[in-house]
Amino acid sequence: MGCGRTGAAIAGSLDRDGHQVTVLDLDAGQFRRLPDSFGGRMAVGNGMDAEVLERAGAREAAAFVAVTQGDNRNYFASQLAREIFGVKNVVCRTKDPERGEIFGHLGLQTYSPTSAGAEAILAMLPGSGPA
Amino acid sequence: MARFRSILAPVVDDPASLEAVAVAAALARQEKGVLTLLHVIEVERSLPVTADMDLEAQRGEELLRRARALAERDGNGARIEDELLQARVAGPAIVEEAEARGVDVIMLGVGWTPLLGQFEVGPTAGYVLKHASCNVWIVREPLEVATSAAGKTAARR
Amino acid sequence: MYVIIAGGGKVGYYLGRELLSGDHEMLVIERSASRAAEINDLLEGTVQQGDACEASVLDGAGIARADLVAAVTGDDEDNLVVCEIARYRGVPRVLARVNNPTNALLFEKRGIETTVSATEAILSQIEQELPVTSMVPVMQLHQGLELVEVRLSETSPVVGRTPREVLLPPESLIALIVDSGGVPRVPGADTTLTAGDALVVVTRAESKGMLQEALIGGAHGFDT
Numbered sequence: 251m252g253c254g255r256t257g258a259a260i261a262g263s264l265d266r267d268g269h270q271v272t273v274l275d276l277d278a279g280q281f282r283r284l285p286d287s288f289g290g291r292m293a294v295g296n297g298m299d300a301e302v303l304e305r306a307g308a309r310e311a312a313a314f315v316a317v318t319q320g321d322n323r324n325y326f327a328s329q330l331a332r333e334i335f336g337v338k339n340v341v342c343r344t345k346d347p348e349r350g351e352i353f354g355h356l357g358l359q360t361y362s363p364t365s366a367g368a369e370a371i372l373a374m375l376p377g378s379g380p381a
Numbered sequence: 382m383a384r385f386r387s388i389l390a391p392v393v394d395d396p397a398s399l400e401a402v403a404v405a406a407a408l409a410r411q412e413k414g415v416l417t418l419l420h421v422i423e424v425e426r427s428l429p430v431t432a433d434m435d436l437e438a439q440r441g442e443e444l445l446r447r448a449r450a451l452a453e454r455d456g457n458g459a460r461i462e463d464e465l466l467q468a469r470v471a472g473p474a475i476v477e478e479a480e481a482r483g484v485d486v487i488m489l490g491v492g493w494t495p496l497l498g499q500f501e502v503g504p505t506a507g508y509v510l511k512h513a514s515c516n517v518w519i520v521r522e523p524l525e526v527a528t529s530a531a532g533k534t535a536a537r538r
Numbered sequence: 539m540y541v542i543i544a545g546g547g548k549v550g551y552y553l554g555r556e557l558l559s560g561d562h563e564m565l566v567i568e569r570s571a572s573r574a575a576e577i578n579d580l581l582e583g584t585v586q587q588g589d590a591c592e593a594s595v596l597d598g599a600g601i602a603r604a605d606l607v608a609a610v611t612g613d614d615e616d617n618l619v620v621c622e623i624a625r626y627r628g629v630p631r632v633l634a635r636v637n638n639p640t641n642a643l644l645f646e647k648r649g650i651e652t653t654v655s656a657t658e659a660i661l662s663q664i665e666q667e668l669p670v671t672s673m674v675p676v677m678q679l680h681q682g683l684e685l686v687e688v689r690l691s692e693t694s695p696v697v698g699r700t701p702r703e704v705l706l707p708p709e710s711l712i713a714l715i716v717d718s719g720g721v722p723r724v725p726g727a728d729t730t731l732t733a734g735d736a737l738v739v740v741t742r743a744e745s746k747g748m749l750q751e752a753l754i755g756g757a758h759g760f761d762t
Binding site: 298299300301320321322323325326329330333334346348349352353355356 | 591592593594613614615616618619622623626640641643644647648
Binding site: 425472511 | 565582586
């Protein structure tokens with residue numbers, strides 16, 4: 251859910267590896283980010299809508315990844331996938347690390363690009379550890 | 382001119398506020414009235430409004446003592462009362478206290494510090510000016526004094 | 539009792555105003571700075587500007603000592619997240635306004651109590667009486683239409699009449715009647731309006747003054 255740069259990259263990679271992938275976005279224009287070779291399904295719709303998720307195949311899905319720009323939208327859709335459709339493996343991107351930590355305690359796997367980015371940059375700065 | 386028998390002067394720790402106390406005291410003397418000195422402790426939301434704020438209360442008492450000494454000097458013969466209150470925000474507490482005491486005028490000192498590059502009266506004075514049903518007098522020190530380093534502490538009042 | 543209201547839109551403002559008159563402590567958290575300033579002035583300084591979906595904002599607002607958190611923004615995902623964080627922080631009661639009824643299922647799965655009529659539900663939770671004559675905003679519909687709830691008092695000019703006899707503003711309609719026992723009915727030709735009934739009415743935003751006059755009479759009890 252969410253065909254931005256991250257979503258498109260994840261979808262492209264999974265598709266290349268032979269998985270069955272459906273990409274969901276509110277804006278069909280976003281699908282241009284997918285590689286030309288992409289063989290999965292593209293669905294236009296709001297992932298916060300249970301009907302849209304069902305039509306996209308949420309009931310049969312082994313994994314659900316929410317990577318829209320909105321932390322709360324990602325959370326809402328992720329819990330729909332988990333609670334309503336019983337998806338086992340749910341990943342919710344959360345930019346706000348504090349919120350992400352709490353979501354992690356509420357049954358989701360979360361990833362915070364903010365914390366991860368900060369850590370990666372710090373690792374590139376020699377001697378950035380304790381002075 | 383209306384009579385100003387009962388005056389409320391909110392007190393904070395800055396020169397403009399003490400200047401307002403002096404003006405209020407002079408007025409109280411002339412009117413043979415009552416001057417109430419009020420200090421409001423703003424309690425952050427994470428604590429109950431009735432929380433023990435020992436340090437702030439101690440500071441508030443000290444501030445009121447200083448203000449009272451000043452008021453007694455300039456208000457020779459006027460009745461001086463003081464009150465320490467805890468509230469979330471000062472503005473509504475001042476307006477409420479003014480209503481409860483039925484005062485004729487609120488005497489407020491304002492500092493001179495630009496907020497976001499522009500001069501504005503702070504949130505407390507703004508609220509009181511907008512909502513108090515009685516008279517409100519604003520006291521500002523001369524520009525040179527108000528904008529000097531000493532006057533900066535009056536920011537945001 | 540300490541009540542935190544997330545969202546200072548029409549519903550949050552109305553709720554805040556009702557709570558202000560009671561014995562409870564109340565705080566409204568509103569994201570938009572201009573809206574927060576606007577209603578802070580009307581709600582005697584009980585509004586804090588900030589994003590209630592951020593745990594640090596809720597912590598600063600004293601969530602640890604809150605007895606009830608009501609999330610009443612216009613976005614269901616935000617309301618869900620506010621309630622989840624509040625509950626995670628140990629708030630004993632959380633309540634969400636649901637804007638899109640199909641979303642209610644997820645809230646239910648997550649064990650979060652929901653309502654479409656936040657004002658009444660929340661006031662009843664804290665055992666505060668609704669004002670005798672009241673017109674409560676419930677939901678924004680499409681194209682300028684709104685859903686409001688009107689509680690009929692004994693002085694209402696429509697008591698004793700049938701819905702058909704009531705002259706309503708254009709494009710307004712009584713959609714549902716809930717009697718004082720909580721039984722809902724669809725208005726029919728033989729329905730008599732009774733004091734204590736709650737009417738759920740669809741109307742246009744600009745017609746609310748007329749609607750109030752028709753159902754409540756006089757010009758009191760409502761402003762937005």
